[in-house]
Amino acid sequence: xxxxxxxxxxxxxxxxxxxxxxxxxxxxxxxxxxxxxxxxxxxxxxxxxxxxxxxxxxxxxxxxxxxxxxxxxxxxxxxxxxxxxxxxxxxxxxxxxxxxxxxxxxxxxxxxxxxxxxxxxxxxxxxxxxxxxxxxxxxxxxxxxxxxxxxxxxxxxxxxxxxxxxxxxxxxxxxxxxxxxxxxxxxxxxxxxxxxxxxxxxxxxxxxxxxxxxxxxxxxxxxxxxxxxxxxxxxxxxxxxxxxxxxxxxxxxxxxxxxxxxxxxxxxxxxxxxxxxxxxxxxxxxxxxxxxxxxxxxxxxxxxxxxxxxxxxxxxxxxxxxxxxxxxxxxxxxxxxxxxxxxxxxxxxxxxxxxxxxxxxxxxxxxxxxxxxxxxxxxxxxxxxxxxxxxxxxxxxxxxxxxxxxxxxxxxxxxxxxxxxxxxxxxx
Numbered sequence: 552x553x554x555x556x557x558x559x560x561x562x563x564x565x566x567x568x569x570x571x572x573x574x575x576x577x578x579x580x581x582x583x584x585x586x587x588x589x590x591x592x593x594x595x596x597x598x599x600x601x602x603x604x605x606x607x608x609x610x611x612x613x614x615x616x617x618x619x620x621x622x623x624x625x626x627x628x629x630x631x632x633x634x635x636x637x638x639x640x641x642x643x644x645x646x647x648x649x650x651x652x653x654x655x656x657x658x659x660x661x662x663x664x665x666x667x668x669x670x671x672x673x674x675x676x677x678x679x680x681x682x683x684x685x686x687x688x689x690x691x692x693x694x695x696x697x698x699x700x701x702x703x704x705x706x707x708x709x710x711x712x713x714x715x716x717x718x719x720x721x722x723x724x725x726x727x728x729x730x731x732x733x734x735x736x737x738x739x740x741x742x743x744x745x746x747x748x749x750x751x752x753x754x755x756x757x758x759x760x761x762x763x764x765x766x767x768x769x770x771x772x773x774x775x776x777x778x779x780x781x782x783x784x785x786x787x788x789x790x791x792x793x794x795x796x797x798x799x800x801x802x803x804x805x806x807x808x809x810x811x812x813x814x815x816x817x818x819x820x821x822x823x824x825x826x827x828x829x830x831x832x833x834x835x836x837x838x839x840x841x842x843x844x845x846x847x848x849x850x851x852x853x854x855x856x857x858x859x860x861x862x863x864x865x866x867x868x869x870x871x872x873x874x875x876x877x878x879x880x881x882x883x884x885x886x887x888x889x890x891x892x893x894x895x896x897x898x899x900x901x902x903x904x905x906x907x908x909x910x911x912x913x914x915x916x917x918x919x920x921x922x923x924x925x926x927x928x929x930x931x932x933x934x935x936x937x938x939x940x941x942x943x944x945x946x947x948x949x950x951x952x953x954x955x956x957x958x959x960x961x962x963x964x965x966x967x968x969x970x971x972x973x974x975x976x977x978x979x
Contacts, residue, residue, distance in 0.1 A: 561853035562665040569656040582617035638664040641857045662855045667915035670849025673975040677842050682834035684826045703794040710757045713743040718792035725784045763789050775887040843909050862903040924963045932959045
């Protein structure tokens with residue numbers, strides 16, 4: 552086989568190769584062996600029709616299609632094995648140039664991982680991000696925990712107030728006609744939460760159990776249902792239950808119920824330490840992003856569309872998972888927001904492009920600084936994971952999958968990379 556590799560712009564390459572008669576005949580023979588079960592001639596069992604008989608009856612060309620597939624796959628793989636710098640990232644476009652008894656030739660066009668020309672990534676000055684925690688933040692966090700331990704007490708002898716939780720039936724209509732999705736029985740509503748259309752909850756304040764009340768509202772002009780946007784509606788409501796929130800008293804007993812705390816002050820100290828660590832981690836993450844952005848300004852690379860599309864798809868997958876946790880399908884989210892898949896992709900294309908560029912730059916730094924992952928480092932991480940899971944180390948290893956090992960290696964190399972960057976740049 553003869554071949555040549557030529558860069559044709561950006562990250563695209565052309566691989567031209569040619570094989571002579573002997574190699575081509577080997578490919579034809581291989582095509583026959585792999586497909587002989589397909590050929591049927593009276594008097595021969597399946598897979599037993601002789602090669603020469605097929606050639607005499609139909610011509611050697613009968614094998615060309617399968618032989619070409621075999622030849623392209625075989626020699627393309629061999630070329631990539633020899634050309635270690637060619638890291639292919641897209642499906643190849645194959646153009647068969649010649650084919651006949653004397654051999655065949657083809658040109659394969661594909662995209663490879665782009666080269667990155669790194670700008671300065673050492674000796675840079677980055678603005679330090681403030682990670683200070685204020686007492687008000689500690690109090691707010693504790694208030695959220697207190698709220699999460701609230702009890703709801705049935706109320707029978709008073710009217711609805713803001714912050715009550717009520718159960719009601721409602722039936723909505725526009726111009727006297729009920730609309731889809733506007734009717735419910737025994738629905739739960741937190742008064743003052745803004746959960747329903749503006750004005751809906753306010754008009755239920757003062758109602759009593761068993762009372763029927765008409766609530767008049769106007770749908771927002773940007774409401775997700777175009778049939779209702781901007782229209783006035785009347786909801787006939789019947790209140791069934793009123794519940795009042797009862798918060799636990801914030802004292803030492805409350806702290807003891809939360810965990811291994813003897814006093815409220817111990818609990819507050821723990822909350823502060825947790826918030827401080829989160830603030831430090833967040834500041835560190837933001838500083839590293841600022842550093843990457845600064846490195847990226849003076850670094851250049853051609854970003855293939857295929858990598859951008861892959862990143863957009865990853866973003867869609869992540870977004871779909873987050874939507875699923877909220878009980879919403881991604882397709883429904885697009886519909887409710889008046890968007891579609893093409894619009895979503897276009898809106899996130901630049902973000903995806905910057906994300907890909909950042910990844911390519913970081914990978915180039917790892918390569919430039921020869922940062923590697925040692926087996927002992929992976930083993931140490933695996934031991935920690937096994938211990939935290941409470942499993943025997945050997946059992947844990949046997950249950951591990953390849954993607955778990957890959958995540959461990961990515962974490963190790965990522966930690967090494969950012970340790971290197973922080974040690975070689977200044978945050979002030």
